[in-house]
Amino acid sequence: ELETTIKEALKELNIKDxxxxxxxxxxxxxxxxxxxxxxxxxxxLIGKVKTSTPADYEKVMESANEAFKQFRLIxxxxxxxxxxxxxxxxxxxxxxxxxxxxxxxxxxxxEGYGEVQEMIDICDFAVGLSRQLHGLTMHSERPGxxxxxxxxxxxxxxxxxxxxxxxxxxxxxxxxAWVCGDVCVWKPSEKTPLCxxxxxxxxxxxxxxxxxxxxxxxLITGDYKIGELLTNDKRIPLISATGSTRMGKIVAQVxxxxxxxxxxxxxxxxAIIVTPDADLEMTIIGAVFGAVGTAGQRxxxxxxxxxxxxxxxxxxxxxxxxxxxxRIGNPLDEKNHxxxxxxxxxxxxxxxxxxxxxxxxxxxxxxxxxxxxxGYESGCYxxxxxxxxDNSFEIVQHETFAPVLYLLKYSGTVxxxxxxxxxxxxxxxxxxxxxxxxxxxxxxxxxGSDCGIANVNIGTSGAEIGGAFGGEKExxxxxxxxxxxxxxxxxxxxxxxxxxxxxALSQGIKFHL
Ligand code: UN1
Numbered sequence: 001e002l003e004t005t006i007k008e009a010l011k012e013l014n015i016k017d018x019x020x021x022x023x024x025x026x027x028x029x030x031x032x033x034x035x036x037x038x039x040x041x042x043x044x045l046i047g048k049v050k051t052s053t054p055a056d057y058e059k060v061m062e063s064a065n066e067a068f069k070q071f072r073l074i075x076x077x078x079x080x081x082x083x084x085x086x087x088x089x090x091x092x093x094x095x096x097x098x099x100x101x102x103x104x105x106x107x108x109x110x111e112g113y114g115e116v117q118e119m120i121d122i123c124d125f126a127v128g129l130s131r132q133l134h135g136l137t138m139h140s141e142r143p144g145x146x147x148x149x150x151x152x153x154x155x156x157x158x159x160x161x162x163x164x165x166x167x168x169x170x171x172x173x174x175x176x177a178w179v180c181g182d183v184c185v186w187k188p189s190e191k192t193p194l195c196x197x198x199x200x201x202x203x204x205x206x207x208x209x210x211x212x213x214x215x216x217x218x219l220i221t222g223d224y225k226i227g228e229l230l231t232n233d234k235r236i237p238l239i240s241a242t243g244s245t246r247m248g249k250i251v252a253q254v255x256x257x258x259x260x261x262x263x264x265x266x267x268x269x270x271a272i273i274v275t276p277d278a279d280l281e282m283t284i285i286g287a288v289f290g291a292v293g294t295a296g297q298r299x300x301x302x303x304x305x306x307x308x309x310x311x312x313x314x315x316x317x318x319x320x321x322x323x324x325x326x327r328i329g330n331p332l333d334e335k336n337h338x339x340x341x342x343x344x345x346x347x348x349x350x351x352x353x354x355x356x357x358x359x360x361x362x363x364x365x366x367x368x369x370x371x372x373x374x375g376y377e378s379g380c381y382x383x384x385x386x387x388x389x390d391n392s393f394e395i396v397q398h399e400t401f402a403p404v405l406y407l408l409k410y411s412g413t414v415x416x417x418x419x420x421x422x423x424x425x426x427x428x429x430x431x432x433x434x435x436x437x438x439x440x441x442x443x444x445x446x447x448g449s450d451c452g453i454a455n456v457n458i459g460t461s462g463a464e465i466g467g468a469f470g471g472e473k474e475x476x477x478x479x480x481x482x483x484x485x486x487x488x489x490x491x492x493x494x495x496x497x498x499x500x501x502x503x504a505l506s507q508g509i510k511f512h513l
Contacts, residue, residue, distance in 0.1 A: 174186075176480075184218065269424040
């Protein structure tokens with residue numbers, strides 16, 4: 001039954017030659033090795049993709065550069081209209097694409113649909129934005145002069161995305177980049193190539209129907225080596241990269257070395273502080289969804305709970321009993337809460353983390369383990385685990401992309417909890433559970449959380465597209481999605497116009513010939 005559902009979805013998404021190696025609907029240049037995509041849901045081969053060779057990459061870049069020359073001349077609201085049509089197509093394809101996301105990546109069907117909804121939301125946001133790419137007007141110090149700034153299209157944007165949000169993160173970047181007049185070259189995770197082909201096919205229709213140049217949306221597939229071509233390429237003024245801190249560090253250095261800009265969304269080590277004034281029911285829902293949603297594979301996943309000692313046992317017991325109710329299994333079955341990890345390598349890292357936390361002095365509260373037997377044939381299903389730990393443990397300081405939650409205890413005032421929360425290398429998302437105004441406001445103040453995202457009475461994950469998304473420290477400092485995140489996709493130009501007679505120099509400098 002699952003097989004038919006997926007086959008239908010692939011057909012709807014126009015993914016062809018699944019057995020020989022599909023290439024994208026646009027820029028049909030891939031001539032490289034075959035990449036096989038296996039589902040973590042049932043371990044079965046979903047399809048094959050032809051990867052890109054360095055020569056293919058060159059063709060893609062030529063096509064992108066050509067497209068940019070034309071695309072930047074199209075008025076921004078017209079580019080917005082293109083993005084509006086893309087959003088419409090996503091609405092039509094939400095079910096098929098959501099299913100493919102769920103099957104190829106392993107997140108729950110609800111979350112698969114949610115991811116497509118995020119794409120639709122960012123399209124709507126970008127359409128409005130296409131009439132609001134505002135600069136400022138300044139008063140010149142010189143008489144008869146006018147000074148203002150404007151934002152111009154930047155060029156080719158390189159997008160490197162991770163397996164955990166195989167479609168949404170691309171759309172956060174492309175929807176903004178396109179209204180800004182940029183063209184995009186996408187290197188998706190090699191773990192979710194079919195999701196990328198599906199997205200590209202949807203966009204291909206929009207481009208064709210509007211008679212626009214193909215190079216507006218380009219896809220290159222393969223491993224990190226093809227990604228390196230992007231990061232090293234002087235023709236690409238902006239690289240937007242989502243993934244591990246290790247990867248981001250390399251990208252940042254390479255891109256900075258050629259004076260490119262980079263937008264980095266790297267690892268998180270997100271915590272929820274639970275104070276004596278927390279609403280317990282809200283805390284448990286927020287913490288459990290934050291920790292086990294997407295099987296702990298969001299960069300915003302809740303990894304640490306920092307609980308006041310006076311309520312520690314109560315919270316611990318409620319969590320342990322909530323974990324007992326979790327149903328692990330096929331994510332396309334809506335009765336299940338937790339799907340598989342992306343692959344067996346991820347399972348290994350999960351196993352290692354559990355071993356390490358014990359070796360480093362932690363205590364397991366909810367036993368983990370890999371599941372075998374019927375329904376778990378892929379070998380990627382693991383039990384969400386909870387361990388009592390200390391913030392100083394090396395393993396707690398480290399982001400493990402799996403459902404392992406660490407309980408940490410604090411005593412005294414909320415300042416102590418904030419100190420623990422900030423005492424990690426990463427700075428993506430954070431939350432406090434409290435009904436105490438002083439605690440909440442302190443947490444949000446300059447002396448509070450040092451993260452890019454700080455929430456009160458909701459968990460660390462599930463950000464909306466309207467806000468700027470990203471984090472500080474080893475998370476990389478980039479901001480994507482809402483607010484004024486669009487500015488990084490454009491270049492700012494300051495213009496001064498003298499409409500008077502005679503030349504007046506600034507700073508009152510006299511210069512006579
Ligand atoms: C990610 O995990 O890469 O806040 C991004 C969230 C999502 C985005 C997560 N909207 O959980």
